[in-house]
Amino acid sequence: MKVTNIRRTFKAKIGTGTITLKDPNPALPPQEVMAFYSAQYPELTSANCNGPIVVNDKQEYVFNAILGTKG
Numbered sequence: 892m893k894v895t896n897i898r899r900t901f902k903a904k905i906g907t908g909t910i911t912l913k914d915p916n917p918a919l920p921p922q923e924v925m926a927f928y929s930a931q932y933p934e935l936t937s938a939n940c941n942g943p944i945v946v947n948d949k950q951e952y953v954f955n956a957i958l959g960t961k962g
Contacts, residue, residue: 897948897950898914898949898950899917899949899950900912900949900951900952901913901925901951901953901954902953903932903934903935903953904953905932905934905935905956915928921940921942921952925938925954928954934956935954937957939957940952
């Protein structure tokens, strides 16, 4: 039996696009990774975190930005 570490990947769905984000620190929980990237992508401050889904031997988390409308 071979034991391997599963890497994490993060994707952010912002507007109509999706961007891939690197894992800044494997020790951080996904919510803290989302908070880390919220400085660059303010939409993530109110995003939902979905996952993980195992895809090609990687754990994939998806941050879905919640876009609101002004009243």
